[in-house]
Amino acid sequence: MQLSHGPSDAPHVWVVAFPARLANDVRSVLAFVPDARLGPVEPFQVEVQGEIVAIPSRIYNEEPEVGLERSLTGTQRLILHCLYSRHSDGRVRQRRLEQIVSSSEPWVVPFVMQLVGEYVLEILEGIGQGLPGLAVPGSAQRRLYGEFISRNAVFFARTERRVVSYWSCYYRWKYATFGTYPGCALVEEFRAAASEQVGGRWPRHTPPPSTDAASGPT
Incomplete structure (x- = not known):
């Protein structure tokens, strides 16, 4: 509550x-x-x-x-x-x-990160457009978000699960697989930023982009 x-x-x-x-x-x-x-x-x-x-x-x-x-x-x-x-x-x-x-x-x-785990699709799209550097290895934006995630692993894991839940509850009719949902691309880029920051693979709490998921709200 x-x-x-x-x-x-x-x-x-x-x-x-x-x-x-x-x-x-x-x-x-x-x-x-x-x-x-x-x-x-x-x-x-x-x-x-x-x-x-x-x-x-x-x-x-x-x-x-x-x-x-x-x-x-x-x-x-x-x-x-x-x-x-x-x-x-x-x-x-x-x-x-x-x-x-x-x-x-x-x-x-x-x-910004808290908004990734919320339900407004246009906000997810805006975050993706506003953070082009996330997709660029070694970029300032990737380092900035990678450093934050490395310090807040539990927060990011919860954010990942929320992204999957909102996709399943509200947007599955539009994006048949999680991999096509804008939130999926975002969490993949954030995870890559964290992996680069720590020099190793960061844990995954979402389905891989190439697979479907049958997830309900959490």
Whole structure:
């Protein structure tokens, strides 16, 4: 069961979603975020370069006015986009993803990776388009994501299983085999990045692209 924090807890919950050095920037961003009736949903924890962060599964705040966003620094706007990539509205998540997916900041990576394990097909396609370097051995993007996955093996395994589950539940009518589903290509590239990072084969938690799968939700 997922639990929601009360609205009064939101500032603390959002600050700990980022490395400690960004705490003041996060607080500056929160000054522009409208209040919400519901607080953030129970966060998931991952490691970012040796530091544990706890990112909300969902937030329910309306978006700030565009004019207010323009007054933020570049780092602060990136933080804002990351936070709203956790929004309950899939269209908001997709729009904010487009602003963060190509970032080279390690603390952005878990926000992108969490979206890989969700159900909006257009978001999966956007991630694939925004990370062309994943398919290039030795590229900066491959190193960035490979390093994150190597530190968060359990998180990535759960993401893989979710990709299979959402394909089976919602998209099997369109993609008859898992290997033709856009999420499959993504997890294959992420796994290759992790393998390159550790210098060995990374464990697989999805069917091979060339086979079918009879998987239900997990």
